[in-house]
Amino acid sequence: MSRNLINTADGLIKRSKMVMVGSVGEDGFPYQKMMYNARVREGVKTFYLTTNTSSLRVRQYRKNPAASLYFADKRFFNGLMLLGTMEVLEDAESKELIWQPGDTLYYPLGVTDPDYCVLRFTAKSGRFYSNFHSEDFEIE
Template sequence: MMRDPVSTIGNLIDKQSTAYLGSVDGEGFPNVKAMLAPRVREGIKTFYLTTNTSSRRVAQFRENPRACLYFCDRRFFRGVMLKGSVEVLEDSAAKALIWREGDTMYYPEGVNDPDYCVLRFTASAGRYYSNFKSEDFAIG
């Protein structure tokens, strides 16, 4: 059993450059997409990711906010799956929160580009895998 899930899982997450975000499509099937790691995280409950407003994922989250976020440490064969929901944020404060120099490569109009939005993932529970064992945990 993990002594400190926030620290253990937070450390795993912080070392990853890729996150896998799962959504549900209109037919009820899961869809998973590799994304750049979250730009901001608040503990292991709230994560902010950047994406295109015009993306399929945004359309899916607007229809059904249920989601999962997965991080894996391939070197030590461990990972964490968080389940929760996603909100699509398009306000200036959310966009400015995670904007980085160089993002104009993806969003040429800058931080106010209409095709730039923020996905806020809020976890409700998770499952951690390490040393050939899994354990569920609640997120408060």
């Protein structure tokens, strides 16, 4: 992947407040969900998101870790799809890594709430769309 494409993709991710998160259901169909963008990430490869342990998405990722993230910039009509795997993390270190004080709205028992977990997405490849052109790339 060219340095220019990495920088462009990184900029799109930084500007995105939301991300579409994809999973595969037991019926074999794709499922999409809008979530807040990752609070912590490592470039365009690793993303940490927060969700409810009791959620449909967590059940799906535990059975099939295949996942996707999609970022879009409607102003410039650009899109970035990342394909990879999703892990469900429930250890204290991962939960504390992305915890924010306002999270008690969703997880009233705090960082140790059993219904609070972390999703770690690791990208393997991507596809960037801009100016009527798409480019596939591998992520190392």
